[in-house]
Amino acid sequence: MAPLDEGIAANDDLAAAIEMAEEDESFEAEVPGEVEKLEELIEKLKLSALLSGPHDNTGAIISINARDGGTDANDWAEMLLRMYIQWAQKHEYKAELLDRQDNDEAGINNATIALRGPMAYGYLKGESGMHRLVRISPFNSEGKRQTSFAAVDVSPEISDSVEVEINEADVREDTYRASGAGGQHVNKTDSAIRLTHVPTGIVVQCQAERSQHKNRASAWKMLRARMARVEEEKREAEEAAKYQQQAKTGFGSQIRNYFLHPDQRVKDARTKYQQGNFHNVMDGDIQGFLEATLRWRAGQPVEEDDED
Secondary structure (H helix, E strand, O other), X not given: OOHHHHHHXXXXXXXXXXXXXXXXHHHOOHHHHHHHHHHXXXXXXXXXXXXXXXXXXXXXXXXXXXXXXXXXXXXXXXXXXXXXXXXXXXXXXXXXXXXXXXXXXXXXXXXXXXXXXXXXXXXXXXXXXXXXXXXXXXXXXXXXXXXXXXXXXXXXXXXXXOOOOOOHHHEEEEEEOOOOOOOOOOOOOOOEEEEEEOOOOEEEEEOOOOOHHHHHHHHHHHHHXXXXXXXXXXXXXXXXXXXXXXXXXXXXXXXXXXXXXXXXXEEEOOOOOXXXXXXXXXXXXXXXXXXXXXXXXXXXXXXXOOOO
């Protein structure tokens, strides 16, 4: 049932509950539950109204890159990869690994996944930016506090039927030998593909498959997604300029802080929304952050989560 139909049905249920309660006091206890149900549906409707971007209903292609912080940053990038896959599983979305480069010591250098489900890109596009972790390093025998960074980039998964303007003459293709930890499953031929869009400097790469043909197809999918997002950000910036506002895009800026030391909490730098249970967040409990970002982008107030 569509949210609007659900809302109308819930409103009818509430009216019926009030009518019955007026005739028979034993029905009074049902009224608060019907009010709560209607309020939840109204919130759901408000949220769905914010998912109105041109690509919001598409899948999301998420790239995660380890940044400053050495081995801790590689480990942190893998933790974020798991977090997004866990979120997808909680919401019964499909997750597909497009590319992954393991680090020799721990974690990953980078990885790219596609998450597919209702409004996947609409919910996840606000995750683009730098994610910062503060913890006691498990890789440091002295038990020192370590700050690590990982960059997340989210682009819409564009259908082949949607036109994305890319001049093939502007794209440089390089082939290279796939690399990874372990060695025994690594392809010994130059099957990995790197595409560079020269005018914008956007680089995508894929080595997940043994087939160069499949890796090329995945790399082009990633490039189309990145180019579509560049166009979307351009439109958002033009729209914001009309109203003399700052375009609310986060790529390149630090968007969220995750603390395991001295206390446990996760706080968004833009919306100020926070949750007190670090491990729940890492297990994919990020819906509150996603919804807060949607409201923030629309200029609506954001409430903090009160959980311990």
